[in-house]
Amino acid sequence: MMPDLLDTLGTATFWVAVLRIATPLILGTMGVLLCERAGVLNLGIEGIMVAGAFSGWFVVFVGNDLWVGVAAAALVGAAFGLLHGWLTVTLALSQHVSGLGITLFATSLSYYSYRVLFPKVSSPPTITPFGEMHGWLDSVPVVGPVLAALTPLTLLALAVAPVLAWLLNRTPAGLALRAVGENPAAAESAGISVGAVRIAAIAAGSALMGVAGAFLTTAAFNAFFFNMVNGRGWVCVALVVFGSWRPGKALLGALLFGFFDALQLRLAQSAGDVLPYQFWLMLPFVLSILALIAVSRKAAYPQALMKPWRKGER
Amino acid sequence: MRLERRETASRTALVLAPLAAIGVTLLVCALLVAWAGAPVGRTYLLLLEGGFGSRFALTETLTRATPLILTGLAVAVAFRARLFNIGAEGQFYAGALAAVAVGGLHQGTGFGLPDSLLYGLMVLAAMGAGALLLIVPAWLKTRLAVDEVVTTLLLNFVALLFVSAMLDGPMKDPTALGWPQSVAIKPELEFGRLLERSRLHSGFLWAIGAALVLQWINRATALGFEMSAVGSNPRAASFLGMRVSAVMLKTAVISGALAGLAGAAEVAGRTGYVTLDMSPGYGYTGIVIAMLAGLSPLRVVVAAIFVAGILVGADSMSRVVGVPNYIADVIVAVSLLTMLVASLLVQYRLRPSRPTGT
Numbered sequence: 324m325m326p327d328l329l330d331t332l333g334t335a336t337f338w339v340a341v342l343r344i345a346t347p348l349i350l351g352t353m354g355v356l357l358c359e360r361a362g363v364l365n366l367g368i369e370g371i372m373v374a375g376a377f378s379g380w381f382v383v384f385v386g387n388d389l390w391v392g393v394a395a396a397a398l399v400g401a402a403f404g405l406l407h408g409w410l411t412v413t414l415a416l417s418q419h420v421s422g423l424g425i426t427l428f429a430t431s432l433s434y435y436s437y438r439v440l441f442p443k444v445s446s447p448p449t450i451t452p453f454g455e456m457h458g459w460l461d462s463v464p465v466v467g468p469v470l471a472a473l474t475p476l477t478l479l480a481l482a483v484a485p486v487l488a489w490l491l492n493r494t495p496a497g498l499a500l501r502a503v504g505e506n507p508a509a510a511e512s513a514g515i516s517v518g519a520v521r522i523a524a525i526a527a528g529s530a531l532m533g534v535a536g537a538f539l540t541t542a543a544f545n546a547f548f549f550n551m552v553n554g555r556g557w558v559c560v561a562l563v564v565f566g567s568w569r570p571g572k573a574l575l576g577a578l579l580f581g582f583f584d585a586l587q588l589r590l591a592q593s594a595g596d597v598l599p600y601q602f603w604l605m606l607p608f609v610l611s612i613l614a615l616i617a618v619s620r621k622a623a624y625p626q627a628l629m630k631p632w633r634k635g636e637r
Numbered sequence: 638m639r640l641e642r643r644e645t646a647s648r649t650a651l652v653l654a655p656l657a658a659i660g661v662t663l664l665v666c667a668l669l670v671a672w673a674g675a676p677v678g679r680t681y682l683l684l685l686e687g688g689f690g691s692r693f694a695l696t697e698t699l700t701r702a703t704p705l706i707l708t709g710l711a712v713a714v715a716f717r718a719r720l721f722n723i724g725a726e727g728q729f730y731a732g733a734l735a736a737v738a739v740g741g742l743h744q745g746t747g748f749g750l751p752d753s754l755l756y757g758l759m760v761l762a763a764m765g766a767g768a769l770l771l772i773v774p775a776w777l778k779t780r781l782a783v784d785e786v787v788t789t790l791l792l793n794f795v796a797l798l799f800v801s802a803m804l805d806g807p808m809k810d811p812t813a814l815g816w817p818q819s820v821a822i823k824p825e826l827e828f829g830r831l832l833e834r835s836r837l838h839s840g841f842l843w844a845i846g847a848a849l850v851l852q853w854i855n856r857a858t859a860l861g862f863e864m865s866a867v868g869s870n871p872r873a874a875s876f877l878g879m880r881v882s883a884v885m886l887k888t889a890v891i892s893g894a895l896a897g898l899a900g901a902a903e904v905a906g907r908t909g910y911v912t913l914d915m916s917p918g919y920g921y922t923g924i925v926i927a928m929l930a931g932l933s934p935l936r937v938v939v940a941a942i943f944v945a946g947i948l949v950g951a952d953s954m955s956r957v958v959g960v961p962n963y964i965a966d967v968i969v970a971v972s973l974l975t976m977l978v979a980s981l982l983v984q985y986r987l988r989p990s991r992p993t994g995t
Contacts, residue, residue, distance in 0.1 A: 366786070414987075415640060416977050419721055419786060420928055424973045427921065431966030432669075438961030439673045557790040564784065601802035608791045608798075615788060619781040633640055 331589050335468045340588070342469065342477050343543060345581030347372070347535040349480040351559035352566070352573045353487050354400075354531035360491065360568055361524035362504035362627040363411055366422025368532045369556030370429030371403045375536025377433040380547045381440070383450045393476070393537050400533020401526040403429050408522035415631035426556075434549060447546035474542040476534075483531065484574035491570065500524050504625040507632040517632050532556070554608065561611040567623050576614070583610055640985040650983045658975035666968050675958040683957055688950030696835035702938075702945035703906065704729070704916070706844035707899035708923025709930065709937040710851055711767075715892035717855070717932050718864040719871070720775060720885055724789030725896040726920025727796030728767035732897025733911045734800055735759075735766035736904045737808060740822030752825045759826055760901055767897020768890045770796060775889035779882035793920065801913055810910060819911040828906040840902030844938075847895060851934040854891075864888050896920065917948075925973045931980070944969055 331337050351368055358365040379396030383389055403425055410421040441448065453474035460471035470478070491497040499520050502510035507517045535555075540547050562580065566573025584607050591603035667677045688698050708725045715722035722728075740759040747755050774788040803809075804817040828838040855861040863884045866874040871881050903915055926944055930936035951965030 410974065410977070413640075414978060414981055416981060420924075420977060421974070423723070423921075423924055424970060424977065427925065427966065427970035428974060431963055431970050435669060435961050435963035435967050438963055439669075442959070442961075554791070554794045557787060557794075561787045561791065564787065599802040599806060601798040601805070605795050605798045608794045611791050612788050615783050616777060616781060619777075619783045622782065 331586075335472065337585060337589070338469045339472045340585040341578065341581040342473055342481075343581075344584045345577045346477045346480045347538045347543070347555055348559055348562060348577040348580055349574060350483065350531050350535035350538065351556060352562045352577050353480075353483050353570060354528040354535065355559050355563045356566070356568060356570060356573055357487065357500075357528035357531065358404075358525050359563060359628055360504045360625055361500050361521045362507065362625055362630065362632070363408070363521055363525055364418040364422060364560075364629050365404070365407060365425075365525060365528060365532075366419060366560065367403055367407050367425030367429065367529065368422075368559055369552060369554070370426030370433075371400050371529050371532040372536035372539075372552045372556045373433045374403060374429040375400050375533030376540045376551060377437060377536075377547050379533070379537025380450060380540035381436075383541060384448060389453055389541055392541050393534055396533040396537035397530040398533070400536075401530040403533075404526040404529025405522065407529065408525040411631065412518050412521045412525070415633055418629050418631075437547060437549075447548055449545040450541070452540075452545040453542040474538075476538045476542045479534075480538075481574075484570045488570040501625075503632075504627055507627050507630075511632075521632075532559075535559075558607065558611050561615055564622060565611075565614040565618055567618065567621070568625060580607065580610065583607065639988055640981075641988050642985055643983075654979035654983045655976065658972065658979035661975045662968060662972040665971050666964060669964060669967060670960055673960045673964075675960045680954060680958050680960055683954040684947065684950040686950070687953030688946030688948075693835070694946075694949065694953075696832060696837045698942060698946045698949045699841055700836045700838070700907065701949050702941045703838075703840045703844050704899040704903050704919045705922055705926055705941040705945055706841075706938050707847060707895050707902065708919050709926030709941050710844075710847055710923075710934055711892045711895035711899070712923045712927035713930060713932040713934060713937050714851055714864070714895065715771075715888055716927060717868050718885060718888040719868040720778070720888050720892065721786045722771055722789055722889070722892050722896075723786055723924065724771060724774065724792050724796075724920065725892075725899075725923045726916060726918065727789070727793035728770045728893045728896035729900040729903075729916050729920050730796045730800045730911075731766040731770045732763035732900030733904045733915065734803060734808070734819075734900070735762040735897065736901040737819045737822055737911050738762065740826045740905070741820045741910070742808065743823075747823055752823070755823070756826050759822070759905065760898065763897045763901030763904075764894035765897070767895070767900065768893035771889045771893030771896075772886065775886055779885050797913070800911060804911065804913065808911070817913055821909040822905060824909075826905060827909060828902070836907065838902075838906035840906035843898065843902060847898065848934045848938050851891075851895075855934065860884075860887060896923070899923075922969065925969055928973055929976055 351372060355365060355368055375396035378399040379392040382395040383392035407421060407425050410416045411418045453476060455472050456475060457471045460467055463470065491501060499510065499515045502515060503517045503520045511517050536552060539551055562576045563573055565576045587603045587606045591600050670677050670680045687694055689695060708729060711725045712722060736759050739762040740755065770792060774785045774792065777783040777788060778785040801817065804819055808819040810818045810820045828840050831837045831839060831841060863879050866879060867881050867884045875881050899919060904911060908915055922944060926937055926940045929940040947968055948965045951962040954960065955962040
């Protein structure tokens with residue numbers, strides 16, 4: 324089995340699979356990270372991904388460009404983000420409960436809309452999804468064949484992490500965002516509007532979650548299925564902790580996760596009779612839990628995470 | 638906008654707030670019903686009738702409420718101690734699987750035990766399995782400060798995949814013609830019917846009993862006081878000499894056991910065996926129910942019956958006017974959000990924010 328495994332790791336198709344699996348996780352993880360660095364947990368991600376997957380696909384289905392679909396998914400994500408922001412920042416409600424409420428709301432609304440728009444379809448209607456990029460990318464040495472076989476959304480995801488790191492660490496907006504997530508009282512006295520910065524961060528993060536969902540329906544598959552997000556959102560929440568709230572480490576975590584998931588698929592194919600396939604499918608979730616345990620001792624939570632900020636109230 | 642604490646919460650506001658929340662929910666969902674091209678008034682009437690309007694509707698609603706009361710209680714008891722158990726769904730399946738393991742995996746021999754003993758063992762095993770699945774994340778929380786929200790969420794998927802593996806393997810029903818379905822429990826172990834010509838079973842009494850016991854624990858025992866103290870201020874609780882981790886673990890046992898019992902009640906009261914779709918999200922709906930009930934055990938019963946009525950009513954309404962039954966999930970989700978806002982506005986008022994520096 325070992326030589327087989329080494330062969331697998333040497334092929335471009337394996338690494339294409341790694342990046343394809345990692346793409347929605349990277350986008351979702353960056354979304355969660357943005358919200359949490361501003362001090363707000365966003366458990367709406369699972370539902371926002373469903374809504375992004377549905378709206379992105381639907382906008383393309385009715386005849387728009389694929390990128391219009393992606394933009395629509397981002398807008399829908401941002402809209403749910405604003406709702407979460409209003410509930411958790413303006414009204415200072417429990418971030419856990421509001422987030423779960425958003426997940427239930429966004430999921431049920433997407434399923435309901437799908438059933439209203441397509442009452443009697445037996446097989447899900449399809450679109451032409453993002454194609455592989457190829458072109459000049461093929462001629463790039465080493466990584467070329469891998470990148471060329473991916474969709475532009477994966478490149479976008481890979482670019483989001485360094486851009487986010489730069490925004491957070493090198494710009495005044497990023498400083499303001501970190502300030503409201505670490506010490507809102509100090510931020511307020513420095514003239515930063517804690518509420519506005521937090522709500523903006525949640526909306527932007529949720530837009531990324533929407534795009535993460537849209538990747539599933541406009542690039543990974545070509546149709547919308549019920550249960551297609553299937554826990555990916557929760558995995559993203561775990562990956563942010565694993566990545567100690569840093570974009571670079573979180574990106575690495577998402578890629579590592581994609582690596583193990585792709586490996587798991589190959590192993591299930593070649594060694595499926597050793598263990599029932601369900602145990603291979605469990606691996607990503609078990610790995611996420613183990614990752615959380617591994618970093619638990621040095622988890623550096625943003626200091627004001629999950630602490631609502633009420634001006635003038637101690 | 639900013640929040641300003643009200644000096645006194647007025648009695649009228651306390652009564653009006655939930656009504657306003659329900660009103661807003663119905664209004665939002667009316668738009669969705671109209672979008673589906675159905676008459677709004679008739680749809681709501683059919684939904685209400687389908688959930689509460691006849692003997693059949695009522696018994697179906699109470700049958701559906703049974704697992705919801707138990708998962709609602711599981712979440713309520715955990716949240717009260719600030720143990721955010723989002724894993725009732727997985728614990729439900731763990732309980733259902735354990736019930737079949739004890740009640741059905743003996744080729745009809747009953748392990749040579751009398752039925753009454755086996756019945757007790759079946760229920761205990763289900764509660765134990767549910768508790769076990771929550772003890773792990775609770776222990777990780779108290780010991781290593783691993784966030785239990787994420788671990789319990791992830792364990793739901795692990796549990797469901799484990800059930801799937803069992804239904805393909807050692808617990809598979811060989812006569813089920815390829816459907817992923819477990820062997821059935823011994824017929825003698827099934828919960829008795831409470832009423833003729835209905836599916837309502839004695840699991841409903843277990844659920845009501847659990848609510849009463851939990852109410853008693855909360856009101857009259859040291860543990861109840863400890864759980865609420867740990868929930869409202871763990872530091873103060875530990876200064877008072879309470880062992881916060883121990884309280885947390887006890888809470889986890891109670892909470893997981895309740896969700897496991899829900900699984901056993903569905904197996905022994907309704908299906909007789911385990912399938913992969915036996916819970917349409919009872920664990921997650923339990924969270925909504927616990928929140929709607931303000932974490933009070935007795936109000937969990939009321940909230941669960943309300944939610945069950947909507948779910949049952951939506952199914953029958955959907956068959957008549959063709960509005961997708963997912964509307965029930967939308968109603969439940971929106972009512973959670975509006976109820977949250979309403980309960981806040983009883984204590985606070987929203988004021989337009991003044992420009993800073995005044």
